[in-house]
Amino acid sequence: MVQSCTPTRVMNALLVGGLSHRNAAVRSCTAQHLERLAEVMGMARLLSGKKDLTDRFLIAVSKLAVDPAQEVRHHGRNILRNVAPNDDFAKMWDKFAPRKERESLREVISKVNLKERNI
Numbered sequence: 001m002v003q004s005c006t007p008t009r010v011m012n013a014l015l016v017g018g019l020s021h022r023n024a025a026v027r028s029c030t031a032q033h034l035e036r037l038a039e040v041m042g043m044a045r046l047l048s049g050k051k052d053l054t055d056r057f058l059i060a061v062s063k064l065a066v067d068p069a070q071e072v073r074h075h076g077r078n079i080l081r082n083v084a085p086n087d088d089f090a091k092m093w094d095k096f097a098p099r100k101e102r103e104s105l106r107e108v109i110s111k112v113n114l115k116e117r118n119i
Contacts, residue, residue, distance in 0.1 A: 007041045008053065015060055024069035031064045031075035038079050047088040058096040065108050066101065081112045 005013075014037070018030030038046060038057075046057050061083070064076025083089050097105060 003040070007037060007045075010037055011053070011056065015056055019060055019063060024067075024072060027064075027067060027069060028071040028075070031067075031072045031079075034060060034064070035075045035079050038082060043083050043086045044088075047083070047086055047092045049088070049092065054092055055096045058092060059098060062097050062101050062105050066104055077108060077112050080109055084109055084113060 011034070014030050014034050018026050021027055021030070045053075047054055061076055061079050064072055065080055067073050067076060
């Protein structure tokens with residue numbers, strides 16, 4: 001699906017259908033496909049500042065990175081690891097990330113960056 005459809009339609013389908021699903025396996029598949037979609041679209045396009053795309057993507061990643069299920073968190077943190085080095089990330093993060101989750105997500109980002117440096 002990620003390779004066959006337009007990226008915007010794929011993102012809409014993933015976010016509407018699986019992001020807040022009760023089943024952890026569904027959220028895990030959604031996170032995995034969203035990670036693949038981020039690779040296909042490229043980080044520059046995702047962080048381009050287009051409100052609908054960037055807003056929905058960063059909110060989704062913030063939810064995935066703090067999800068109770070370990071596999072979902074793993075994919076969410078992988079997305080963060082790939083997005084964080086981008087120059088526009090900090091600016092877009094402050095603009096679009098949910099306020100109530102920013103502090104916990106900053107800790108997650110610092111842990112991801114620390115692990116990446118130790119590898």
